[in-house]
Amino acid sequence: MPRKKISEQALVPYAVNRPAGLSFWNDIVCGDSEELLQKIPANSIDLIITSPPYFQQREYDGGGIGNEKRAEDYVSALMKIFRECVRVIKPTGSIVFNVGDKYEDSSLLLMPYRFAIAATEQCGVILVNNVTWVKTNPTPRQFKRRLVSSTEPFFHFVKSQEYKYYLDEFLKPTEEVKTNGNGAGENVGKKYFSLIEQSQLTPKQKEMARDALEEVIEEVRNGEVQGFRMKIRGIHSEPFGGQDGGRKIQLDKNGFTIIRIYGNPLKKDVITTPVESLKNCPHPAIYPVQIVEEFIKLLTQRGDIVLDPFIGSGSTAVAAFKTERVYIGFDISQEYCDFAQKRISGIKHQLSLWERNNEAKAD
Ligand SMILES: C[S@@+](CC[C@H](N)C(=O)[O-])C[C@H]1O[C@@H](n2cnc3c(N)ncnc32)[C@H](O)[C@@H]1O
Structure with a gap:
């Protein structure tokens, strides 16, 4: 990656x-x-x-x-x-x-x-x-x-x-997942499903990751969040710095973490x-x-x-x-x-x- x-x-x-x-x-x-x-x-x-x-x-x-x-x-x-x-x-x-x-x-x-x-x-x-x-x-x-x-x-x-x-x-919306303000397209977050499959997470963790991903995709489609990023253990780099402490714990415990982006196209x-x-x-x-x-x-x-x-x-x-x-x-x-x-x-x-x-x- x-x-x-x-x-x-x-x-x-x-x-x-x-x-x-x-x-x-x-x-x-x-x-x-x-x-x-x-x-x-x-x-x-x-x-x-x-x-x-x-x-x-x-x-x-x-x-x-x-x-x-x-x-x-x-x-x-x-x-x-x-x-x-x-x-x-x-x-x-x-x-x-x-x-x-x-x-x-x-x-x-x-x-x-x-x-x-x-x-x-x-x-x-x-x-x-x-x-x-x-x-x-x-x-x-x-x-x-x-x-x-x-x-x-x-x-x-x-x-x-x-x-x-x-x-x-x-x-600014991130490059990874962004919407144009009119709702997200069909492909939003799709790549993460295949990354979950490729990962070394346990079957239970994979299931949790897929559920969490579906949930956030729905939020993007409904316009509740502007975008998101997902980190999967072993696939993405670990977050650094104290502020990311909670995310590190989630990565260790659940094998993944989702960062919601509350962007604002209207600034x-x-x-x-x-x-x-x-x-x-x-x-x-x-x-x-x-x-x-x-x-x-x-x-x-x-x-x-x-x-x-x-x-x-x-x-x-x-x-x-x-x-x-x-x-x-x-x-x-x-x-x-x-x-x-x-x-x-x-x-x-x-x-x-x-x-x-x-x-x-x-x-
Ligand atoms: C609300 S806190 C700042 C927190 C900081 N934004 C953070 O994220 O950690 C205010 C700080 O001002 C410091 N402070 C109070 N009076 C000060 C002074 N006269 N000169 C320098 N620092 C002072 C306090 O020690 C305290 O750490």
């Missing part, structure tokens, strides 16, 4: 387009981002994408923003960071902030919108979109008098109308994806690598520089590395920085093994 060729570039730091005075380069740095951002030259970063600590939601390992007593103080703390973000971003760049909400006395505080209003009013930025993340698996809670929150906003800001924008790259301001968890991760609140990848592809080109001033478990760096962009991440917690660093090193290592394996196969 042909595998995706990973560019050599993915394994080495980019030396091109490095702005003068920018000392961070594919780095995870431990410290207070308000101070670290000051070390970054003005107009030097292509994309800042981040999820700052939410208001009074969690005690993070290293303290930092989020534990203010009043909503106004939280917004002021965020604005100090945001002002620096506006300074360091290139005129062609973008800033994407994911901010969560909070209930107080059974009433929503509308924190994300308080922040977005302050950002536009105080920093003269343009708010291009409020992209809604729809969680397919929100935290299950049984409220008697309210619904379960299952969305979060990602605000896309720019400082000039020159911002880079690659709309075709956003939520609407919605991304539908599950909340993911990482094995052995000390961080309590991570966002999906897939969402970050979509913004990176929408707003930057290969080799561009992506910064996350609240890197946490390293999700932004993973997405930047996988899409062949330069990453810079800051976090106040040494524990999270160490974890993020280990996560990236693991992915680099697996990529290089994978690449070597491919080369050996090609010889």
Whole structure:
């Protein structure tokens, strides 16, 4: 089975387009981002994408923003960071902030919108979109008098109308199975049936795989999902990276896994994806690598520089590395920085093994 060729570039730091005075380069740095951002030259970063600590939601390992007593103080703390973000971003760049909400006395505080209003009013930025993340698996809670929150906003800001924008790259259907928006053709997924037969799965696993395949094909035909990819043990490459942890387990246990693609031919301001968890991760609140990848592809080109001033478990760096962009991440917690660093090193290592394996196969 042909595998995706990973560019050599993915394994080495980019030396091109490095702005003068920018000392961070594919780095995870431990410290207070308000101070670290000051070390970054003005107009030097292509994309800042981040999820700052939410208001009074969690005690993070290293303290930092989020534990203010009043909503106004939280917004002021965020604005100090945001002002620096506006300074360091290139005129062609973008800033994407994911901010969560909070209930107080059974009433929503509308924190994300308080922040977005302050950002536009105080920093003269343009708010291009409020992209809604729809969680397919929100935290299950049984409220008697309210619904379960299952969305979060990602605000896309720019400082000039020159911002880079690659709309075709956003939520792009994969090459493997895609529909044209009018429903899938008769052949959708057909090749997977023969791959299941060729595989070394047990008869029971083959039966489960065929059933799951029929189910997802039906979903594509009904327009519930835009496409999908199937991985079969022994036929396809293993997923790499922590985010794929759940898929690895499925591959081991069931012999196959199906990745649904909730694409969007209309390019609407919605991304539908599950909340993911990482094995052995000390961080309590991570966002999906897939969402970050979509913004990176929408707003930057290969080799561009992506910064996350609240890197946490390293999700932004993973997405930047996988899409062949330069990453810079800051976090106040040494524990999270160490974890993020280990996560990236693991992915680099697996990529290089994978690449070597491919080369050996090609010889
Ligand atoms: C919501 S989490 C980010 C999670 C990240 N997006 C991920 O996927 O893992 C926010 C992070 O901000 C960090 N933080 C809080 N205040 C900070 C500060 N002043 N400077 C740098 N990092 C800070 C916390 O340690 C926490 O890891």
